[in-house]
Amino acid sequence: MQIIKTIEELRPIVKGWRKEGLRVGLVPTMGYLHEGHKSLIVKAVSENDRVVVSDFVNPTQFGVNEDLASYPRDIERDAAICEEAGADLIFHPEPEEMYFADSCTFVNMDKLTKGLCGKTRPTHFRGVCTVVSKLFHIVTPDRAYFGQKDAQQLAVIRRMVRDLNFDIEIVGCPIVREKDGLAMSSRNTYLSGEERKAALILHKSLLLGKQMMEQGERDAAKVKAAIIQNMETEPLAKVDYVEIVNPDSLENIDIIKGKALIATAVYIGKTRLIDNEM
Numbered sequence: 001m002q003i004i005k006t007i008e009e010l011r012p013i014v015k016g017w018r019k020e021g022l023r024v025g026l027v028p029t030m031g032y033l034h035e036g037h038k039s040l041i042v043k044a045v046s047e048n049d050r051v052v053v054s055d056f057v058n059p060t061q062f063g064v065n066e067d068l069a070s071y072p073r074d075i076e077r078d079a080a081i082c083e084e085a086g087a088d089l090i091f092h093p094e095p096e097e098m099y100f101a102d103s104c105t106f107v108n109m110d111k112l113t114k115g116l117c118g119k120t121r122p123t124h125f126r127g128v129c130t131v132v133s134k135l136f137h138i139v140t141p142d143r144a145y146f147g148q149k150d151a152q153q154l155a156v157i158r159r160m161v162r163d164l165n166f167d168i169e170i171v172g173c174p175i176v177r178e179k180d181g182l183a184m185s186s187r188n189t190y191l192s193g194e195e196r197k198a199a200l201i202l203h204k205s206l207l208l209g210k211q212m213m214e215q216g217e218r219d220a221a222k223v224k225a226a227i228i229q230n231m232e233t234e235p236l237a238k239v240d241y242v243e244i245v246n247p248d249s250l251e252n253i254d255i256i257k258g259k260a261l262i263a264t265a266v267y268i269g270k271t272r273l274i275d276n277e278m
């Protein structure tokens with residue numbers, strides 16, 4: 001497995017694969033890999049001839065007061081995980097390699113990026129769409145793998161690929177959780193022991209809402225209220241949002257009929273965690 005840091009080195013490698021008729025999968029990540037990321041890589045390896053993992057903490061998707069500087073990084077550990085999962089190449093560029101100092105082109109999406117995480121992170125999806133577009137142009141994969149953990153991101157990427165005619169299949173992958181239900185996240189490393197326990201309230205509350213829907217509750221407002229009430233039993237938790245939306249359009253649902261995504265963001269101490277259930 002190779003670790004490549006420049007676009008100039010990466011392109012001929014992928015072109016060589018293409019000449020041989022090999023199918024290429026891409027797994028975009030911000031590194032500090034865990035079992036969730038690994039599940040995406042393993043799936044990509046099973047469905048493609050070559051797999052590229054991008055490992056890049058993308059500055060443009062962080063807001064000014066967010067955790068860009070403190071975001072955890074460990075490329076050696078990441079390399080071991082990628083190797084074990086069967087990836088062929090890690091693309092690990094410096095920010096200067098990805099962005100010209102005078103870059104002035106961004107990919108902006110309306111609608112889907114305004115609600116949910118877009119409310120507290122108004123520039124986040126512009127950064128995500130821009131960097132993912134760039135990775136798609138640089139790596140030219142046949143398929144790209146994204147986790148359902150970031151359900152809004154997955155919907156946004158699917159829409160961007162449709163709207164901008166990228167010839168790339170987007171593969172969504174299920175959320176990988178710790179044994180006690182906490183969704184795996186690189187940001188879980190920020191949690192103290194006490195906060196780690198408190199963080200269980202996200203999934204527990206989501207499951208409560210899901211159970212209500214499974215038992216026939218159709219009123220989204222009631223389900224939402226019950227979830228929020230349950231979250232509030234945890235003193236360390238501060239709810240950013242709980243929403244019930246259509247998983248493709250991300251539009252709010254009032255009466256639950258078909259597919260419904262329950263999405264949440266909650267601060268546990270200073271750490272903002274997201275999770276969802278369908």
Ligand code: AMP
Pocket residue numbers: 028029030031035036037039040145146147148149150173174175176177183184185186
């Ligand atoms: P990140 O490094 O957090 O940007 O995540 C990179 C990719 O891994 C995204 O597509 C995420 O949705 C996915 N991912 C992160 N955590 C998980 C998880 N617990 N289960 C499944 N996929 C995940």
